[in-house]
Amino acid sequence: MREPRKVRRPLTASAAAVLAICPLITGCADAVSHAAQSSAVVPEGRPPVVMFLGDSFTVGSGPVAEWDTYAAGTARALGWQLITAGGAGTGYVARGRVGRTFEQSFARQLAWRPTPDLIVVSGGHNDRRARPSTVREAVLRLVGEVRERWPLAKIVLVGPIWIDTAPQAAYRTRDAIAGAAWLAGVPFLDPLPQQWIKGDRSRVLLSDGVHPTLYGHLRLAHWLAGTLRARGLAGDSAAPSALTGPEWSWGSHSS
Secondary structure, three states, X not given: OOOOOOOOOOOOHHHHHHOOOOOOHHHHHHHXXXXXXXXXXXXXXXXXXXXXXXXXXXXXXXXEOHHHOHHHHHHHHHOOEEEEEEOOOEOOOOEOOXXXXXXXHHHHHHOOOOOOOEEEEEOOHHHOOOOHHHHHHHHHHHHHHHHHHOOOOEEEEEOOOOOOOOOHHHHHHHHHHHHHHHHHOOOEEOOOOOOOOOOOHHHOEOXXXXXXXXXXXXXXXXXXXXXXXXXXXXXXOOOOOOOOOOOOOOOOOOO
């Protein structure tokens, strides 16, 4: 039986209004943040120190350990020193079983450390039941705290990850995070348009129907490493300059 093809949904009306001034989040975020972020130069000979803050996709779940997640795979592919934080079931608003939001995990697990070269905040899957406006405010608050603590660290936001067909609520959460990224002037990467399941779903998706298998994490890492390189965010001096065009065209996809 063929898997239903994922569709790329247009931004909701509220998100479109936020972005009306500058419809290309990828270009605007890079342009706004370029001067501040380009000043964070990695000393020659030292691998970049990169922090990932996220949910169970980032810290590991089921048979996939933290050192085998897409975050670890991305770090291996790009030659990074990796620090991982967050917890299962958490998000910008969601607290999960650990009882912490991303903002609280940042304060407890990361903020006391020396300045990293890059911090990647990846999530939103568990925030789908929260109001988009609440999610957007939480994203902006977290980005503000990261900048206050580490003014020279680069920041990248990665939207909700959905291996199977994403519900409509996931796109509303994606829009809220993307809108906050534009307002904050940081790059936003969107995994929702990707078609992760091709052929045997059990090869990519665990039996819980939510989390990726080890192979699924490898596919996620391949996508993220390639996207970061293409955007000039991988800490690689040989990488091209950050792209100024859109990763996908706002409002041009059918629902």
